Amino acid sequence: MPAVHAEGLFKVFGRRTAEAVDRLRDGASVADVRERGATPAVIDVSFTVEPGEIFVVMGLSGSGKSTLLRMLNGLLEVTAGTVHVGEAELTALDDKALRRLRQEQMSMVFQHFALFPHRSVLDNAAYALEVRGVDRATRRAKAQEALALVGLDQWADQKPGQLSGGMKQRVGLARALAADTDLLLMDEAFSALDPLIRREMQDQLLELQASLGKTIIFITHDLNEAMRLGDRIAIMRDGRVVQIGTPDQILEAPADDYVQQFLADVDRGRVFTARHVMVEAPTLVAPAAAPAHVLQAMQEHRSGSVLVGDGDGRVAGVATEDAVRAAVATGAPSLAGLALLPPVDVRETTTLSDLLAPAAQDDVPVTVVDDDGRLLGVVPRGAVLAALGGIPRPAPSAAPAPADPVGATAVAMKETIRG
Amino acid sequence: MAETVFRAAEDAALPQIPVGDWIDSGFDWVTENFAPVFDVISDGTEAGVEGLRDALLFPPSILLAVALAVLGGVVRSVRFAVVSLLGLLLLISMRMWEPAMATLALVLVSAVIAVAIGIPIGIAAAKSDRVSAALRPVLDFMQTMPAFVYLVPAVTFFGIGLVPGVVTTIIFAMPPGVRLTELGIRQVDQELVEAGHAFGSPPGRILRGIQLPLALPTIMAGVNQVIMLALSMAVIAGLIGAAGLGGVVVTSISRLDVGLGFEGGLSVVILAIYLDRLTSAFGQQRGRLGAIPSFLSRGGSVGKGGLAASSRSADAVTPVGADQNSPNRPAR
Numbered sequence: 001m002p003a004v005h006a007e008g009l010f011k012v013f014g015r016r017t018a019e020a021v022d023r024l025r026d027g028a029s030v031a032d033v034r035e036r037g038a039t040p041a042v043i044d045v046s047f048t049v050e051p052g053e054i055f056v057v058m059g060l061s062g063s064g065k066s067t068l069l070r071m072l073n074g075l076l077e078v079t080a081g082t083v084h085v086g087e088a089e090l091t092a093l094d095d096k097a098l099r100r101l102r103q104e105q106m107s108m109v110f111q112h113f114a115l116f117p118h119r120s121v122l123d124n125a126a127y128a129l130e131v132r133g134v135d136r137a138t139r140r141a142k143a144q145e146a147l148a149l150v151g152l153d154q155w156a157d158q159k160p161g162q163l164s165g166g167m168k169q170r171v172g173l174a175r176a177l178a179a180d181t182d183l184l185l186m187d188e189a190f191s192a193l194d195p196l197i198r199r200e201m202q203d204q205l206l207e208l209q210a211s212l213g214k215t216i217i218f219i220t221h222d223l224n225e226a227m228r229l230g231d232r233i234a235i236m237r238d239g240r241v242v243q244i245g246t247p248d249q250i251l252e253a254p255a256d257d258y259v260q261q262f263l264a265d266v267d268r269g270r271v272f273t274a275r276h277v278m279v280e281a282p283t284l285v286a287p288a289a290a291p292a293h294v295l296q297a298m299q300e301h302r303s304g305s306v307l308v309g310d311g312d313g314r315v316a317g318v319a320t321e322d323a324v325r326a327a328v329a330t331g332a333p334s335l336a337g338l339a340l341l342p343p344v345d346v347r348e349t350t351t352l353s354d355l356l357a358p359a360a361q362d363d364v365p366v367t368v369v370d371d372d373g374r375l376l377g378v379v380p381r382g383a384v385l386a387a388l389g390g391i392p393r394p395a396p397s398a399a400p401a402p403a404d405p406v407g408a409t410a411v412a413m414k415e416t417i418r419g
Numbered sequence: 420m421a422e423t424v425f426r427a428a429e430d431a432a433l434p435q436i437p438v439g440d441w442i443d444s445g446f447d448w449v450t451e452n453f454a455p456v457f458d459v460i461s462d463g464t465e466a467g468v469e470g471l472r473d474a475l476l477f478p479p480s481i482l483l484a485v486a487l488a489v490l491g492g493v494v495r496s497v498r499f500a501v502v503s504l505l506g507l508l509l510l511i512s513m514r515m516w517e518p519a520m521a522t523l524a525l526v527l528v529s530a531v532i533a534v535a536i537g538i539p540i541g542i543a544a545a546k547s548d549r550v551s552a553a554l555r556p557v558l559d560f561m562q563t564m565p566a567f568v569y570l571v572p573a574v575t576f577f578g579i580g581l582v583p584g585v586v587t588t589i590i591f592a593m594p595p596g597v598r599l600t601e602l603g604i605r606q607v608d609q610e611l612v613e614a615g616h617a618f619g620s621p622p623g624r625i626l627r628g629i630q631l632p633l634a635l636p637t638i639m640a641g642v643n644q645v646i647m648l649a650l651s652m653a654v655i656a657g658l659i660g661a662a663g664l665g666g667v668v669v670t671s672i673s674r675l676d677v678g679l680g681f682e683g684g685l686s687v688v689i690l691a692i693y694l695d696r697l698t699s700a701f702g703q704q705r706g707r708l709g710a711i712p713s714f715l716s717r718g719g720s721v722g723k724g725g726l727a728a729s730s731r732s733a734d735a736v737t738p739v740g741a742d743q744n745s746p747n748r749p750a751r
Contacts, residue, residue, distance in 0.1 A: 075616055103619030114614035118632045128618040179618065 001086065003183055003215035004049040004072060009081035011042040011067050011239075021080045030238060041067040043239040045081075051182070054209060054216045058226040058262075059236030065219045068236070069187050072217065073106050074098045085183065103132045107176035111188035113168040115160035121171050122147065122156035128179030139178075146178035147171070149208060166197035170204075177208070186218045190225065202228055223262050227251075227271040235259055247271065269353030272387050274346050277355075278368045278377035284309025287316065287336045291327035294335065298324065305365060308340055313374040315343040318364045345369045348376060352384055359384050446572050461582045464528070468581055472524035480516045484508055491693070495700040503696075506689040515664070515686040522663035523690060525581065525656070526649045529588035533645050537593045538638065541600025542626065551601060558594040566591055566655050574659050584653065584661030592648040599641025603634030643698040650691050664690075 012020045012033075020038035024030075030040055042064040049055040059065040070076040072083055074090055083090040088101055107128055115124050122143050123130075129139035147153045150170040160168055169189060176184055190198045202225065209216065220226050226233045227247045234244045235255075243255035251271070254260040285294060285306045294306060298321055306324070310316040317340025327338055344358045344366050358366045359381045366379040450457075475483065484507035492500030510519050544551040569590060573583035607630050615625040631638070657665020664683050671680030 073617055075613060099619040099621060101619070102617060106617075108614070108617040110610050110614060110617075112608075112610050114608070114610040116611060116614075116629060116633075127614075131615075131618050131620045131624065175618075185617075 001051075002048045002084075003051045003053070003086065004055075004217065005084040006048075006068075006072065007046050007082045007084075009042055009045040009068065009071055009083065010040070010079045011064070011071060011076060012038050012040045012079045014038040017079045040239050042071065045236075045239075045241050047234055047241065047244055049215060049217060051215050052213045053231045054218060054229050056218045056220060056226040056230030056233045057236060058220055058223055058230075058233055060221055062238075063236040064239040065221075065236050066187055069185055069217065069219050073102055073108060073185055103128065103179075105181050106183040106185060107179040107181045108185040108187065109169070109172045109176050109189040111191055113160070113165075113172045113192075115168055115171055115175075117159065117161055119159075120156065121152065121158050121160060121163070124160060124171055125156075125174045125178045127175055128181075132179075142180070143174070143178045146174040149177055150174045150204065165193050166201060169193060169201060173201075173205070173208075177212070182215055184214045184216045186216060188219050188221065191220065191222070198225070205229065223265065224267050224270060227266060235262070248276065267353075268388050268390065269356075270351050272352045273348060274350045274352075274355060274366075274368045274379055275348040277352070277383040277387050278348075278379050279383070281368075281375045281377045282307060284313075284315065284375065285319070285335065286311065288334045291324050291332055291335060291338075294319075295321070295324045295328050305341075307343070307365065307367065307375070307378075308335055308338075309375075315345070315367050315369070315373075315375055317341055318343055343367050345373070346379070352388055355379060355384050446575055450575055457576050460586075461577050464582045464585050465580075468524050468528045468585060471528060472521045475520040475524055476517060480511050481508070484511060487693070491697055494697060499696055499700075503693050506693060510686055510689055513682045513686065515667070515682055518663045518667050518683070519686050519690055520663075522650070522653050522665065522687070525585060525588065525653050525661060525663060526646065526690075526694070529585050529592060529653070530642075530646045530649045532585075533589045533593040533649065534596050534642055536589070537596030537641070537645065538600050541597040541638075541641070542604060544597065544601040545604035545630075554597065558597060561590050562594045566652060567658075570655070570659050579660040581661050583659050584656030584665070587659075588649050588652040588656055591652040592645045595644035595648065596641045599644065600634070600638050603637030603641070604630045606637065607633045639698065639701045642701070643695060646694050646698055647691065650687065650694065654687055 010021045010024065012024075014020075015037040017038055020033045020036065020040060023033055023036075024040060024043055030043070033040055045064075045068060047055070057065045057068060067076060071078050072085070072090075074083075074093070078091050081091070085101060085105055088097075088105075090098065090101060093101060116127070119127070122140060125146050126139040126143035129142055134142070144153060144156060147156055150173055152167060152170050152174060155163065155167065155171075160171060163171065169192075172189070176186075190201050193201060205216075206229065218226075218229055220229075230247060232244060232246055233250055234241050235250070235258075236242065237258055243250060243259050245253075250259065251263060251266070254263055285308050287308055287310075298304075298306060303321070305318050305320045308316050308319050319335060319338055319340055323338055323340075324335070327335065332338070341364050344361060344364050346355060346358060346366055346368055348368055348370070350368075355366065359379060366381070368376045368379060370376055478486075484504060487507060488500045488504035491503045510516050540554065544554050566587060570583065570587055573587045577583040577586060611629055611633070612625060615629050620628070653661065653663065654665040654668055657663065657667070657669040660666075664687050667683035667686075668680055670676070671678075671683060
């Protein structure tokens with residue numbers, strides 16, 4: 001069951017709207033319809049949002065994205081089409097049922113915060129619960145919890161006027177979170193904030209989302225924001241959706257020149273992460289392996305270093321060719337006693353711009369590890385530059401061959417650099 | 420003389436429309452058929468105004484003057500309390516206390532009725548563009564029609580005395596109450612109203628919890644204007660026999676008594692200044708009145724924060740017409 005399903009949505013303002021929809025369906029142009037006194041804002045939009053997904057609608061001013069959002073919770077009546085929220089067909093509900101649906105299943109965060117200046121921060125956060133009829137003690141407790149989630153529990157008794165912009169929007173977010181609805185609509189929620197605060201809020205949203213798992217529909221005009229936040233992105237232009245896809249899909253195959261133009265402005269260093277450029281994790285070299293054997297394999301693959309494991313899937317360190325050669329010379333039975341270089345660890349979510357410095361270190365490959373420190377993959381240095389430069393990723397077949405016991409990835413990595 | 424005849428001949432090109440005659444016969448019909456209704460209104464109003472006047476005159480004048488001054492001090496400032504006490508004592512010394520209290524009673528009753536009718540009409544006008552458009556000419560009519568013109572029909576309906584004074588005062592004083600209520604509600608940031616809708620608030624709750632509290636400063640400015648207009652009209656009502664300061668002024672005119680007229684006029688000014696400063700303090704939420712808006716929004720905490728906060732008037736006027744990239748009219 002999708003969280004939200006929109007089918008053939010139209011919103012036309014002005015006169016003779018139904019006729020305008022028919023004409024648009026028959027392929028009339030927007031200019032054509034405008035001449036007859038109707039202003040189409042949203043034209044034939046369909047999409048499905050799955051539970052737990054962050055679905056971003058991206059478009060410039062006047063592209064109809066805010067209008068679209070307001071049709072999803074019935075603030076604007078659709079001219080044609082249907083909206084399903086969970087099991088309910090929102091577009092078929094009467095006023096009372098619609099209010100109930102809004103109270104219980106959806107909440108909204110606004111561009112200009114829309115906090116009530118005459119209510120305290122706590123009472124703002126508790127608003128949705130108050131409307132729902134939750135008793136005073138419970139709603140205050142829940143609102144306090146929501147404020148704690150966004151780090152504002154100290155400010156509960158203040159008035160919104162005493163807060164900064166970023167804090168105000170955190171209250172706006174807390175108000176939506178306190179409602180504890182599965183669906184969160186965010187209308188340009190961070191657009192009014194300055195860049196530093198905006199980034200902070202994006203991080204906070206992603207963090208909260210990781211633990212709360214809401215379904216979020218996020219409106220923005222900023223493609224960088226869309227790429228950072230979105231599991232999937234719908235790009236709107238002049239009321240129509242021109243492309244829906246994951247950030248990768250959109251970056252790799254923009255639907256048309258319009259999307260392509262947008263992508264030119266994307267800060268790839270901040271959009272792409274290690275996840276996009278890493279290649280398959282190699283099998284780690286066991287500390288017990290014989291140095292001579294390892295050295296031979298390295299020379300065969302013309303590899304400068306190997307990753308030495310700790311026997312539990314983690315990287316203990318990196319052995320360079322020189323170190324292995326020295327071990328062979330001293331006749332050491334295994335790599336165990338070897339002085340290893342510390343591994344350079346990054347996370348899957350590390351952005352390319354943060355990868356540049358680790359990738360610049362010679363000899364030591366950049367390893368991508370999960371929360372427990374287990375190896376997920378390595379980042380070929382060339383891949384970082386290629387991704388920054390907008391060169392498409394190599395097809396999976398170009399990825400390194402299945403790893404042999406002796407650091408095939410390190411080998412592949414060297415080759416990538418030389419190539 | 421010759422010119423007038425010439426002009427009349429020129430006008431004869433258009434048929435004469437006897438608007439005056441129609442109004443006359445209309446009023447006659449209403450007077451004949453609705454006499455009992457007017458009697459009830461008349462009795463009720465008279466009882467109200469006279470009751471209030473008697474109540475105002477019941478305590479010793481100096482005691483009431485001090486009480487009014489203290490009220491001013493609580494609502495506004497100590498300085499205002501001192502100045503108003505001096506003014507009110509001057510009223511007593513001029514032996515104008517009794518007519519001043521009669522006028523005050525008339526003004527308060529008229530203003531309360533005007534506000535009680537005007538605010539709901541203003542709310543209706545804010546909710547519907549059609550009501551607003553229909554109302555505008557009516558309000559213009561009420562405000563600009565020379566007051567003397569509707570003194571006459573008021574007398575035909577209610578006879579000479581207090582009641583027609585109250586009725587004309589209500590008609591004259593109501594428009595700013597309606598207009599400023601409408602303005603105040605329309606000025607509330609649309610995004611806030613939208614937020615109410617988005618969380619599933621019913622319209623009545625949005626009105627009580629969001630629109631009215633935020634429109635309150637503007638509405639109170641309207642109430643202030645209603646009271647001021649009521650005071651100016653109450654003096655004119657003296658012409659048709661309403662007692663009080665209006666009566667004093669009318670008497671002084673008929674006797675060409677400059678001194679008495681000046682005393683009456685000065686008393687009106689003192690009352691006016693007192694009422695204006697007092698009610699505008701409510702509108703600006705100075706002093707200890709900050710709690711009113713949160714009291715209005717049920718469920719708002721009128722706790723420690725409510726009473727202390729006075730810096731609120733700045734936030735109350737949130738930016739209107741904030742940039743939106745689509746027309747946002749809540750549909751339901």
